[in-house]
Amino acid sequence: MATMKYCSECGARISRRAKACPKCGFPFDGSAAAKAQGHSSGTVSHSGGKKGSKNSALAAVLSFFIPGLGQAYNGKWMKGIVMFIASMIIWSIVVFGAVFTLGFGIICLPAGFLPNIYAAYDAYQDAK
Numbered sequence: 644m645a646t647m648k649y650c651s652e653c654g655a656r657i658s659r660r661a662k663a664c665p666k667c668g669f670p671f672d673g674s675a676a677a678k679a680q681g682h683s684s685g686t687v688s689h690s691g692g693k694k695g696s697k698n699s700a701l702a703a704v705l706s707f708f709i710p711g712l713g714q715a716y717n718g719k720w721m722k723g724i725v726m727f728i729a730s731m732i733i734w735s736i737v738v739f740g741a742v743f744t745l746g747f748g749i750i751c752l753p754a755g756f757l758p759n760i761y762a763a764y765d766a767y768q769d770a771k
Contacts, residue, residue, distance in 0.1 A: 699770035706766035710758050713766025726765070730758035 647656050650664040663670045697717050706713030711727030714720070737755040 697770035699767045702766035702770040703763040707759050707763035710762035713762060714769065717766060717769045719769060722765075726758065726762045730762065733758050 648659050649655065650657055650667060650669050652669040653664060653667040655664055655666040657664055657666075661671060702713035702716050704713075705716055706726070709727070710730035711723035711725070714723035714726060734755050737751050740751050741749065
């Protein structure tokens, strides 16, 4: 059984012996077609897909203001939904604390921004 590698164009798993990706057709044999398209021959990526195709600064800003939106922009919808829900839970706790227990809410206010900061960082790294 041949070991597997990943297509640097679409991230599909392919056989090491494959001359081209069966999903997107990216050639791995160093052919003129790959060079004409500006691809290096045989380059594989284990990251699971093409990186750098999204604006990382935009992804970070989107996720800072609405946690999870930057992840959705990067195509990671489920991760974005989880981050949005987690952020809403944390902000609900902070707001509840601010309304019903004066000291607790004011002290915890900076903690409310932690999901926003993490979501922005994560979206930036995913888009990079």
